[in-house]
Amino acid sequence: MVTESPSLKQAITPHVYINQLSAHVDQEVTLKGWLYNMRSSGKILFPQLRDGSGVVQCVVLKNAVQPELWESLKGLGQESALIIEGKVRADSRAPGGYEIDVTNAQVVQEVHDYPITPKEHGTEFLLDHRHIWLRSRRQHAILKIRHTVVRAVRDFLDNDGFTLCDAPIFTPAACEGTTTLFAADYFDGEKAYLTQSGQLYNEATAAAFGKVYCFGPTFRAEKSKTRRHLTEFWMVEPEMAYATLDDVLTLSERMLSYIAARVLADRAEELKVLERDPAKLEAIVPPFPRLHYDDAVKMLQEGRAKGLLEARFEWGGDFGAPDETFISGHFDKPVMVHHYPAEVKAFYMARDPDRSELALGVDVLAPEGYGEVIGGGERATSLEYLQQQIATHELPPEAFEWYLDLRRYGSVPHAGFGMGIERCTAWMCGIEHVREAIPFPRMMYRLRP
Amino acid sequence: MVTESPSLKQAITPHVYINQLSAHVDQEVTLKGWLYNMRSSGKILFPQLRDGSGVVQCVVLKNAVQPELWESLKGLGQESALIIEGKVRADSRAPGGYEIDVTNAQVVQEVHDYPITPKEHGTEFLLDHRHIWLRSRRQHAILKIRHTVVRAVRDFLDNDGFTLCDAPIFTPAACEGTTTLFAADYFDGEKAYLTQSGQLYNEATAAAFGKVYCFGPTFRAEKSKTRRHLTEFWMVEPEMAYATLDDVLTLSERMLSYIAARVLADRAEELKVLERDPAKLEAIVPPFPRLHYDDAVKMLQEGRAKGLLEARFEWGGDFGAPDETFISGHFDKPVMVHHYPAEVKAFYMARDPDRSELALGVDVLAPEGYGEVIGGGERATSLEYLQQQIATHELPPEAFEWYLDLRRYGSVPHAGFGMGIERCTAWMCGIEHVREAIPFPRMMYRLRP
Numbered sequence: 001m002v003t004e005s006p007s008l009k010q011a012i013t014p015h016v017y018i019n020q021l022s023a024h025v026d027q028e029v030t031l032k033g034w035l036y037n038m039r040s041s042g043k044i045l046f047p048q049l050r051d052g053s054g055v056v057q058c059v060v061l062k063n064a065v066q067p068e069l070w071e072s073l074k075g076l077g078q079e080s081a082l083i084i085e086g087k088v089r090a091d092s093r094a095p096g097g098y099e100i101d102v103t104n105a106q107v108v109q110e111v112h113d114y115p116i117t118p119k120e121h122g123t124e125f126l127l128d129h130r131h132i133w134l135r136s137r138r139q140h141a142i143l144k145i146r147h148t149v150v151r152a153v154r155d156f157l158d159n160d161g162f163t164l165c166d167a168p169i170f171t172p173a174a175c176e177g178t179t180t181l182f183a184a185d186y187f188d189g190e191k192a193y194l195t196q197s198g199q200l201y202n203e204a205t206a207a208a209f210g211k212v213y214c215f216g217p218t219f220r221a222e223k224s225k226t227r228r229h230l231t232e233f234w235m236v237e238p239e240m241a242y243a244t245l246d247d248v249l250t251l252s253e254r255m256l257s258y259i260a261a262r263v264l265a266d267r268a269e270e271l272k273v274l275e276r277d278p279a280k281l282e283a284i285v286p287p288f289p290r291l292h293y294d295d296a297v298k299m300l301q302e303g304r305a306k307g308l309l310e311a312r313f314e315w316g317g318d319f320g321a322p323d324e325t326f327i328s329g330h331f332d333k334p335v336m337v338h339h340y341p342a343e344v345k346a347f348y349m350a351r352d353p354d355r356s357e358l359a360l361g362v363d364v365l366a367p368e369g370y371g372e373v374i375g376g377g378e379r380a381t382s383l384e385y386l387q388q389q390i391a392t393h394e395l396p397p398e399a400f401e402w403y404l405d406l407r408r409y410g411s412v413p414h415a416g417f418g419m420g421i422e423r424c425t426a427w428m429c430g431i432e433h434v435r436e437a438i439p440f441p442r443m444m445y446r447l448r449p
Numbered sequence: 450m451v452t453e454s455p456s457l458k459q460a461i462t463p464h465v466y467i468n469q470l471s472a473h474v475d476q477e478v479t480l481k482g483w484l485y486n487m488r489s490s491g492k493i494l495f496p497q498l499r500d501g502s503g504v505v506q507c508v509v510l511k512n513a514v515q516p517e518l519w520e521s522l523k524g525l526g527q528e529s530a531l532i533i534e535g536k537v538r539a540d541s542r543a544p545g546g547y548e549i550d551v552t553n554a555q556v557v558q559e560v561h562d563y564p565i566t567p568k569e570h571g572t573e574f575l576l577d578h579r580h581i582w583l584r585s586r587r588q589h590a591i592l593k594i595r596h597t598v599v600r601a602v603r604d605f606l607d608n609d610g611f612t613l614c615d616a617p618i619f620t621p622a623a624c625e626g627t628t629t630l631f632a633a634d635y636f637d638g639e640k641a642y643l644t645q646s647g648q649l650y651n652e653a654t655a656a657a658f659g660k661v662y663c664f665g666p667t668f669r670a671e672k673s674k675t676r677r678h679l680t681e682f683w684m685v686e687p688e689m690a691y692a693t694l695d696d697v698l699t700l701s702e703r704m705l706s707y708i709a710a711r712v713l714a715d716r717a718e719e720l721k722v723l724e725r726d727p728a729k730l731e732a733i734v735p736p737f738p739r740l741h742y743d744d745a746v747k748m749l750q751e752g753r754a755k756g757l758l759e760a761r762f763e764w765g766g767d768f769g770a771p772d773e774t775f776i777s778g779h780f781d782k783p784v785m786v787h788h789y790p791a792e793v794k795a796f797y798m799a800r801d802p803d804r805s806e807l808a809l810g811v812d813v814l815a816p817e818g819y820g821e822v823i824g825g826g827e828r829a830t831s832l833e834y835l836q837q838q839i840a841t842h843e844l845p846p847e848a849f850e851w852y853l854d855l856r857r858y859g860s861v862p863h864a865g866f867g868m869g870i871e872r873c874t875a876w877m878c879g880i881e882h883v884r885e886a887i888p889f890p891r892m893m894y895r896l897r898p
Binding site: 015017032033034051052053079080081083108109111114115129131132134135139140143144146147150151154158161163164165166167168169170171172182183184185186187190192194201204205206207208209210211216217219221223231232234241242402403405406408409410411412438439440442444445447448449 | 501613621632690858859896
């Protein structure tokens with residue numbers, strides 16, 4: 001049964017949020033939220049109220065409230081909308097340290113048969129109900145940590161002198177080939193492709209602002225259903241003029257350490273909810289191990305020799321997920337694998353001047369099997385080299401004329417990287433699948449809700 | 450002519466940015482940037498160097514440097530890439546307060562015939578060259594202010610207890626009808642629409658987190674080429690559970706005032722470059738005038754009677770750009786027009802309980818003809834009412850089942866708004882067209898670069 005209360009009675013005591021209760025001990029307050037759970041014990045009800053900022057246990061004594069109020073409260077189902085007035089009592093035994101002695105309450109909406117119950121639900125059911133699954137303690141904790149990751153990234157870059165220059169979402173050409181691009185209908189039959197990376201645009205803004213970043217959604221039409229993939233995910237991409245591969249390694253190290261420290265400082269409660277061992281995050285401090293691609297290949301070949309990997313890895317290939325997991329398993333902090341074969345990297349990568357088969361690129365592999373969280377490197381500066389590369393990769397040259405202008409007019413060494421926000425969040429949280437690290441995940445067979 | 454310097458010589462003195470010169474007076478430093486302009490006077494060159502953080506004038510005395518260096522510098526064209534070593538000298542007559550007495554320099558790339566010259570260029574030419582136009586002082590200033598606007602919005606909301614919950618870009622259904630939606634090809638022939646607003650998703654996350662915001666790109670396939678329109682623009686949308694229209698008015702007022710104060714505090718130099726009168730921003734302080742729609746209509750009808758408006762405005766319509774400009778022209782700060790006819794507002798708007806033909810909505814109109822910068826209001830809470838509305842607007846009911854769940858399970862009064870970042874930035878900057886308020890504008894006939 002559902003009832004409606006179109007307008008609320010004005011409460012007399014001040015509205016406070018549950019995460020502010022410590023400032024209101026022994027005071028009368030009003031809380032506005034939803035019923036998270038309720039126990040009863042004869043003439044006492046223990047409704048747990050959540051309001052988005054936290055959960056608090058309330059105590060309703062039958063003898064202390066109006067009989068109508070007792071009746072209206074005692075049968076309420078989970079997620080009933082509820083305004084509670086009462087006195088804040090400090091109680092070290094209570095989960096958050098406080099309880100509310102209820103003096104009055106208003107049922108805004110009585111709810112029964114809330115679909116998500118404490119019993120186990122299947123993944124598809126939960127994803128179909130993502131719009132309310134978000135209210136669950138675990139999902140709530142993950143998205144609070146996502147917010148902290150985003151905030152930490154922006155604070156870090158802003159305080160380090162980077163200028164936000166958002167790259168466009170609609171692009172006429174592809175950064176890394178067109179097979180994994182989503183196409184949209186623009187005007188008059190023209191196609192626009194949804195960005196996979198702001199990289200090329202960052203190179204233009206870095207020449208204007210020195211140090212820049214873009215931070216927005218990116219899209220990959222990959223027919224892949226692994227636990228690491230979303231078709232729509234957020235990415236931050238810093239880019240620096242007059243910078244080299246080494247600057248990218250240092251920046252990656254500093255930024256990831258800063259993110260981990262902020263999550264530890266600001267989200268201790270959420271890490272507890274997720275049963276995430278803080279030691280895993282405390283380990284993320286500079287310096288990170290640096291591993292030349294040659295040595296990573298040796299490591300994989302030794303793993304194969306010991307029977308720890310199924311297939312033999314040959315020099316020249318790109319790593320698959322099992323390879324990344326094997327390599328990162330040797331370290332308790334992120335490992336920075338650098339100097340990949342140019343063949344497996346993007347066309348715009350600079351080459352090692354001493355070994356031209358190698359690209360001045362790096363992948364930062366997170367520990368615990370979370371895979372590549374950062375990919376980046378130094379960009380080629382030579383006009384002639386890039387013209388060759390565009391021809392070799394069979395990219396449409398006219399689409400890159402503007403990009404080549406950046407090599408005609410003030411070309412300087414520059415470098416940067418991209419970091420996927422959801423992959424980083426999943427790693428911070430210690431959760432299995434990136435789909436829980438974004439409010440409304442989009443996957444190959446998932447466009448709803 | 451273009452030359453390449455693949456690797457840079459290591460400078461001995463520390464690399465500093467031009468905006469840090471005040472901390473290095475009388476010290477030897479290295480600056481890395483591009484030639485912005487050069488004057489010469491016999492045996493002295495005055496190259497102006499820009500590095501993204503600022504512009505500084507350098508002084509090269511022919512007798513004080515190697516002859517080869519003098520030769521390599523004297524013919525350099527605009528945007529040549531240049532590393533300069535020299536001593537910082539405080540000079541109150543110099544534009545930024547400092548000059549550099551050059552001791553050494555390295556030409557990283559010699560450039561001639563840079564396409565953007567001090568002469569006037571046409572708009573199409575500049576937009577075609579947006580990737581380098583960004584280096585111009587005026588464009589640089591505008592995008593610095595855009596960064597400050599974004600930063601101010603996020604700081605304001607984060608410090609006010611809002612949780613960032615990004616809404617999806619790919620959506621299966623439209624928020625406000627499908628005529629202005631861009632469609633993309635998802636998998637297996639399915640269409641995904643690019644979001645116009647995170648509104649509906651915000652209502653789900655507000656029920657989970659109390660106070661939330663989404664902040665991302667939004668898309669409008671409007672065949673409109675006015676100075677206020679982009680097909681791709683960024684929008685911030687806060688939403689609050691247990692909140693009313695009045696809370697939206699207060700939040701709008703506080704947020705816009707905070708943005709203006711931050712721009713004034715952090716971007717004084719850029720406002721000077723743009724010749725923006727700071728008094729216009731200083732006026733943006735609470736309280737903002739509040740104007741009932743009925744009174745706005747009277748104002749328009751009086752304007753018509755005085756011959757100040759071409760057409761007579763009838764009660765019940767939505768305002769056009771000339772109407773908004775006329776109304777906002779009465780005030781030197783934003784005016785909040787509230788209680789619009791429900792007919793012209795979105796289907797999910799709550800109705801005024803006392804006059805059901807009115808929606809509990811507000812448009813905040815910026816002064817100086819910048820139009821609506823904020824639109825928002827209170828959302829309908831009743832399941833039955835929304836079912837009716839979906840039928841009346843001929844929206845596909847199955848696409849909104851998840852949304853209706855929010856009214857089935859814990860429906861409470863809630864409210865929020867959306868603010869367009871580029872429109873707000875254009876207003877802060879005092880510039881004519883929103884296309885300059887985003888790094889790479891997308892318009893009806895503009896998908897490049």
